[in-house]
Amino acid sequence: MAGVAGGNDFQWCFSQVKGAIDEDVAEADIISTVEFNYSGELLATGDKGGRVVIFQHEQESKSRPHLRGEYNVYSTFQSHEPEFDYLKSLEIEEKINKIRWLPQQNAAHFLLSTNDKTIKLWKISERDKRAEGYNLKDEDGRLRDPFRITSLRVPVLMPMDLMVEASPRRIFANAHTYHINSISVNSDHETYLSADDLRINLWHLEITDRSFNIVDIKPANMEELTEVITAAECHPHQCNVFVYSSSKGTIRLCDMRAAALCDRHSKFFEEPEDPSSRSFFSEIISSISDVKFSHSGRYMMTRDYLSVKVWDLNMENRPVETYQVHEYLRSKLCSLYENDCIFDKFECCWNGSDSAIMTGSYNNFFRMFDRNTRRDITLEASRESSKPRATLKPRKVSTGGKRKKDEISVDSLDFNKKILHTAWHPKDNVIAVAATNNLYIFQDKIN
Amino acid sequence: MSATSTAMEVNAEARRILAVSISKLYASRTQRGGLRLHRSLLVSLVMRSARDIYHASRESEAPGAPTPQEPMDSSPSSEEQKQLPPQEAEPAQTEPQCALSPAPQTAVEAEECACDSEITEDKENMSPAARQSRKRRSKASAAPDFLPSKRARLEPGEERYAAPLGSCRVGAAETHGDLHQRVPGHSDDSGWVKTTEIDPLTGTRTETERPWKFEGETGSVS
Numbered sequence: 001m002a003g004v005a006g007g008n009d010f011q012w013c014f015s016q017v018k019g020a021i022d023e024d025v026a027e028a029d030i031i032s033t034v035e036f037n038y039s040g041e042l043l044a045t046g047d048k049g050g051r052v053v054i055f056q057h058e059q060e061s062k063s064r065p066h067l068r069g070e071y072n073v074y075s076t077f078q079s080h081e082p083e084f085d086y087l088k089s090l091e092i093e094e095k096i097n098k099i100r101w102l103p104q105q106n107a108a109h110f111l112l113s114t115n116d117k118t119i120k121l122w123k124i125s126e127r128d129k130r131a132e133g134y135n136l137k138d139e140d141g142r143l144r145d146p147f148r149i150t151s152l153r154v155p156v157l158m159p160m161d162l163m164v165e166a167s168p169r170r171i172f173a174n175a176h177t178y179h180i181n182s183i184s185v186n187s188d189h190e191t192y193l194s195a196d197d198l199r200i201n202l203w204h205l206e207i208t209d210r211s212f213n214i215v216d217i218k219p220a221n222m223e224e225l226t227e228v229i230t231a232a233e234c235h236p237h238q239c240n241v242f243v244y245s246s247s248k249g250t251i252r253l254c255d256m257r258a259a260a261l262c263d264r265h266s267k268f269f270e271e272p273e274d275p276s277s278r279s280f281f282s283e284i285i286s287s288i289s290d291v292k293f294s295h296s297g298r299y300m301m302t303r304d305y306l307s308v309k310v311w312d313l314n315m316e317n318r319p320v321e322t323y324q325v326h327e328y329l330r331s332k333l334c335s336l337y338e339n340d341c342i343f344d345k346f347e348c349c350w351n352g353s354d355s356a357i358m359t360g361s362y363n364n365f366f367r368m369f370d371r372n373t374r375r376d377i378t379l380e381a382s383r384e385s386s387k388p389r390a391t392l393k394p395r396k397v398s399t400g401g402k403r404k405k406d407e408i409s410v411d412s413l414d415f416n417k418k419i420l421h422t423a424w425h426p427k428d429n430v431i432a433v434a435a436t437n438n439l440y441i442f443q444d445k446i447n
Numbered sequence: 448m449s450a451t452s453t454a455m456e457v458n459a460e461a462r463r464i465l466a467v468s469i470s471k472l473y474a475s476r477t478q479r480g481g482l483r484l485h486r487s488l489l490v491s492l493v494m495r496s497a498r499d500i501y502h503a504s505r506e507s508e509a510p511g512a513p514t515p516q517e518p519m520d521s522s523p524s525s526e527e528q529k530q531l532p533p534q535e536a537e538p539a540q541t542e543p544q545c546a547l548s549p550a551p552q553t554a555v556e557a558e559e560c561a562c563d564s565e566i567t568e569d570k571e572n573m574s575p576a577a578r579q580s581r582k583r584r585s586k587a588s589a590a591p592d593f594l595p596s597k598r599a600r601l602e603p604g605e606e607r608y609a610a611p612l613g614s615c616r617v618g619a620a621e622t623h624g625d626l627h628q629r630v631p632g633h634s635d636d637s638g639w640v641k642t643t644e645i646d647p648l649t650g651t652r653t654e655t656e657r658p659w660k661f662e663g664e665t666g667s668v669s
Contacts, residue, residue, distance in 0.1 A: 088481075090480075090481040091479055091480060091481065092480065092481075093479060093480035095480075116480060116481075178484055179480070179481075179483065179484070179485075181485075197484040197485055198484070225484075225488060226488075227488075228484055228485045228488055230485065247485055247488060247489065280460075280461075280464055280493055280496045280497055280500070281493060282496075283489065283492045283493070283496070284489045284492070284493060287485075287489065334460070334464070337464070337467065337493065338467055340471075343486055343489065
């Protein structure tokens, strides 16, 4: 059966998997964020251990031009270390919450990575030449005896093995009291925003010792707290516009030209709740875990626990499209509350042309929705279907009484295997899916 | 008949969810990375829903009962008593230790705002013996009295020792005098701090003055 994306019939095939095969998963290896850069040449992952691994797309080999190239490790570095705030007696986790690439402006690549409290700007640069023939130093770096120097020479650049260096260029710290959940680079390429549970700050990439607070929803009396900020993003083209989502299922669009403090929104997006589906957990499942603008900037997509919604920025009272990700879980909310799965924060992403969207689910399933044909498909990221260029078979969860062959019943889903982070290549049909400690890369068969 | 059994199921479900929620809030105190405000808020919202539904189902079960909240005296209150006191003791313990840093404070206050109304009802309906059990458990591990609040940074517009912001327990203290608490004192520039202690049984307030000092500093006022 053909896959679904972009209006044509695509077939998703396994390309690569990165990470240990070992059943025993070290907590530090769990991938916590995945992000392609603007060209799609680089793919960055962050993990709970505070490390960043960057993969680079190799050029297609001349002998097999019909195959896309593979992603291989380009650079690995420790971005954040665990810290202890002695004054507050709080441990600060080193887990990388988000990575966002900056648009490339020169030979080096820049990315922002953040943990709960500190954002860092990293420069990743290549070095493939080395200067040789210094006058005052030997080749191994030792100082030459001045009396031995009888002539002057000009050092020459000699080729060397490629070395990729990552260095922290800016550290943006001490601006967030609560846990940072989002960072987003502005379209002006000079500023970016960072959001925690109650506040959003606007930074300049060059200035680390201060930031502007542009949203503050902290109530005067914390006992009156009813909602928190869950995600925020800058508009892809309008550098004065950003959105932030809340735990109450609402999205606010703000215009930075209107006021210095954007507590008052320009637009307020909320879908009225269906009273018939009210339960103990209605509030939890309406909490938005991710918000993403479309590449066009005309739409935005939000992910709550059971569904993905596409909103037209011009219509505030309801989404234009709603896709059910795993509606069969609605009757299981109590168990999911007890095992904490109901608090899982799933992300969502657009494809390059905004014609399809993707999000993760449990049992290492992930879902894709074609916005034009309204078709959807469920695929699985597993080692079993990991033969090179093997086409992924669509999966189905049986919801009714009778379970068909090849279907999986809801009760046999593995809720420890959750796909929270996915990324879609900005131009091609290549996707990266993080399944706990493994990173799967899938491509479409047709070139 | 079926309505009653459904109401009872809802009742039992609500109680179970309440118990699970309380244990989650309690467990989240020891989580690495500090209290998660979002998660604590969601859990407290669920607790509130469960509590509302529990009361609504009890009312529908026994309409016209003299005190609709009386059921809190029976088993749910005993299990909540077991669970709430550790939760109450914990904020009390952590208050002097990790003190009044905003993150744990706010999450505790998120918990407090969910628990507050429960505590109010419990207070009304609990016997004096039960009330006594809500005392702070491990007083020995609390930090010494002479240490001031250790919050590192003032929020903009805040003053040090302003009562509502100085302690996550103040709100509770103002409304629930039965809990043994420290109300953070007010200081003037003299360097002396007044503290007010409220006796849980008699409700009498005693005020003491002590020199305000950090660890390592002497008590003298300069």
